[in-house]
Amino acid sequence: MAEEAILGYLATSEEIPDSGQFASQHGFQHNDVVNVIKSLHGFRYIDAQDIKRESWVLTDEGKKYAADGSPEFQLFLAVPQEGSISKDELQKKLEPSVFKIGCSQAGKNKWVDMGKQVSRKVQHVEDKVKDLLVRIQKGEALGKDDINSLKARKLIVAQTWKGYSVKKGPNYAPTRKKVATDLTRENLQRGDWKELEFKEYNFNAKGPPAEAGHLHPLLKASIGHYFYQLHLAYGKYVTVKYMYCFYEYQQSLSWETIIFARIYNLGLPFWHPLACMELTFLNLILYSGETTIEEHISSAGVSFELSHVTLICAFRCFFEEMPTNNFVESSFWNFDALFQPQQHPARDSHDTFFLEVPSTTRELPEDYVKLVKRVHESGGYGSRGYMYDWKREEANKNLLRTHTTAVSTRMLYALAKQPFTPKRYFSIDRVFRNESVDRTHLAEFHQIEGLVCDKGLTLGDLIGVLNDFFSRLGMSKLRFKPAYNPYTEPSMEIFSYHEGLKKWVEIGNSGMFRPEMLLPMGFPEDVRVIAWGLSLERPTMILYGVDNIRDLFGHKVDLSLMKRNPICRLGID
Numbered sequence: 001m002a003e004e005a006i007l008g009y010l011a012t013s014e015e016i017p018d019s020g021q022f023a024s025q026h027g028f029q030h031n032d033v034v035n036v037i038k039s040l041h042g043f044r045y046i047d048a049q050d051i052k053r054e055s056w057v058l059t060d061e062g063k064k065y066a067a068d069g070s071p072e073f074q075l076f077l078a079v080p081q082e083g084s085i086s087k088d089e090l091q092k093k094l095e096p097s098v099f100k101i102g103c104s105q106a107g108k109n110k111w112v113d114m115g116k117q118v119s120r121k122v123q124h125v126e127d128k129v130k131d132l133l134v135r136i137q138k139g140e141a142l143g144k145d146d147i148n149s150l151k152a153r154k155l156i157v158a159q160t161w162k163g164y165s166v167k168k169g170p171n172y173a174p175t176r177k178k179v180a181t182d183l184t185r186e187n188l189q190r191g192d193w194k195e196l197e198f199k200e201y202n203f204n205a206k207g208p209p210a211e212a213g214h215l216h217p218l219l220k221a222s223i224g225h226y227f228y229q230l231h232l233a234y235g236k237y238v239t240v241k242y243m244y245c246f247y248e249y250q251q252s253l254s255w256e257t258i259i260f261a262r263i264y265n266l267g268l269p270f271w272h273p274l275a276c277m278e279l280t281f282l283n284l285i286l287y288s289g290e291t292t293i294e295e296h297i298s299s300a301g302v303s304f305e306l307s308h309v310t311l312i313c314a315f316r317c318f319f320e321e322m323p324t325n326n327f328v329e330s331s332f333w334n335f336d337a338l339f340q341p342q343q344h345p346a347r348d349s350h351d352t353f354f355l356e357v358p359s360t361t362r363e364l365p366e367d368y369v370k371l372v373k374r375v376h377e378s379g380g381y382g383s384r385g386y387m388y389d390w391k392r393e394e395a396n397k398n399l400l401r402t403h404t405t406a407v408s409t410r411m412l413y414a415l416a417k418q419p420f421t422p423k424r425y426f427s428i429d430r431v432f433r434n435e436s437v438d439r440t441h442l443a444e445f446h447q448i449e450g451l452v453c454d455k456g457l458t459l460g461d462l463i464g465v466l467n468d469f470f471s472r473l474g475m476s477k478l479r480f481k482p483a484y485n486p487y488t489e490p491s492m493e494i495f496s497y498h499e500g501l502k503k504w505v506e507i508g509n510s511g512m513f514r515p516e517m518l519l520p521m522g523f524p525e526d527v528r529v530i531a532w533g534l535s536l537e538r539p540t541m542i543l544y545g546v547d548n549i550r551d552l553f554g555h556k557v558d559l560s561l562m563k564r565n566p567i568c569r570l571g572i573d
């Protein structure tokens with residue numbers, strides 16, 4: 001309406017000199033007129049010049065007097081025409097502020113005699129203050145003296161009024177042409193696209209951030225499939241894991257997709273605390289300290305501002321990650337190769353989930369199986385063994401792996417076949433135990449596993465590595481307690497002092513692999529392997545203050561937890 005009025009007016013007149021007057025003449029709100037002017041100006045239908053005017057508006061007090069009359073006038077009316085009224089009586093008739101101001105102003109105006117008794121001095125007065133205020137309300141201009149007196153009584157304040165004067169612009173037309181925002185199928189069929197005027201693209205406009213990248217804890221295992229191992233510039237071996245995870249695009253994610261998703265601001269990822277912790281551990285394990293993640297990314301030829309360093313994690317491998325993509329394992333690799341006797345309680349179905357289908361493994365390395373059988377039955381390499389009948393059927397049984405040490409074992413077996421080279425391996429993945437579920441236990445959880453294989457390693461090296469590792473996580477008070485594992489000697493449980501809980505908390509288990517495990521694999525006698533297995537959940541619960549593991553992992557997880565925990569690198573910065 002205002003738009004038609006403005007364009008219509010300009011069809012016959014040169015100029016609209018004042019948008020304020022135009023609005024009141026045509027019965028529009030000035031605000032509406034201003035909005036239309038801005039929009040028409042944007043499309044150059046009109047040219048608009050700013051007009052600024054100082055104007056006066058009533059204060060709340062001013063508005064009250066404009067409606068009810070000034071206090072002096074109200075007081076004057078309350079004094080009887082004849083005779084007098086006592087001051088106390090008069091006070092009762094009026095509001096306290098009206099009485100107070102009224103007394104002084106009516107006295108000053110010589111309208112009344114103020115004493116203990118109050119009487120009129122004149123019979124007729126005019127409420128000039130009210131009149132002036134009403135005139136200001138109507139937008140009339142007042143003389144300097146009047147303005148000053150109202151200003152002094154704080155009944156008016158100055159306000160800058162903004163409006164426009166308007167003339168035709170270069171694209172002037174009496175009505176606005178509608179610009180098309182989309183090219184539709186109908187436009188093409190009708191052929192009217194040839195005449196259509198299209199709205200220009202605004203390449204600077206930001207799209208709405210997509211709700212994406214929330215990492216569900218259960219998704220983590222599947223992300224394992226999208227584990228990227230990339231050779232970037234300089235032939236560096238780089239692992240990229242836990243990147244932008246668009247659930248529906250997982251299959252097609254590529255390194256470039258992820259980076260471009262970031263550049264085009266397709267939403268910030270929110271991370272599950274377990275994923276944050278996993279990243280943190282990855283960082284600790286892999287980050288060599290020689291090059292930064294940013295350098296890796298820029299060496300890939302892509303430059304962009306990396307606000308969350310861990311958003312896309314590129315690590316130069318210091319430790320190599322072990323392939324942990326097999327949840328199903330044979331008892332042989334999970335237990336026997338680790339010199340774990342077949343009668344060991346952990347091998348009971350109360351502790352381990354055995355598979356019904358397929359219930360047994362298809363193949364095992366026969367030569368090695370013979371050596372393992374021998375070391376269990378009669379020892380060797382200076383050991384007496386367990387002295388029992390080792391049964392192949394037990395070793396064949398399939399199970400859900402109870403620890404990732406099964407994978408370490410496979411890796412060491414493969415390594416022992418090569419001419420000896422020192423190695424560092426790690427993994428972070430899921431394991432399963434047939435345990436009753438409570439606040440701190442689940443039947444499946446995640447293990448961080450690590451090992452260093454070299455000649456001449458000692459228990460001191462193991463303690464040193466673990467101290468270094470945990471102090472980077474902000475856990476610098478560690479204690480080691482002698483423990484027993486069938487596959488390590490010596491073995492140590494790792495405890496960390498938790499400042500918040502004010503107690504020592506067990507965070508992992510470690511040791512040096514026994515000769516009964518390493519020598520049948522074929523390692524030279526002087527090769528030592530220090531190894532550790534840590535829970536991912538335990539430190540996560542401690543660091544995030546989660547006291548029920550079911551709030552962290554499993555079907556009861558509150559998904560908003562991930563949104564509340566943006567990506568982070570604990571204890572590293």
Ligand code: PHE
Pocket residue numbers: 402403404405485488509510511531532533534
């Ligand atoms: N496998 C052990 C566990 O599950 C951890 C461990 C790994 C201990 C390596 C020693 C050496 O608790």
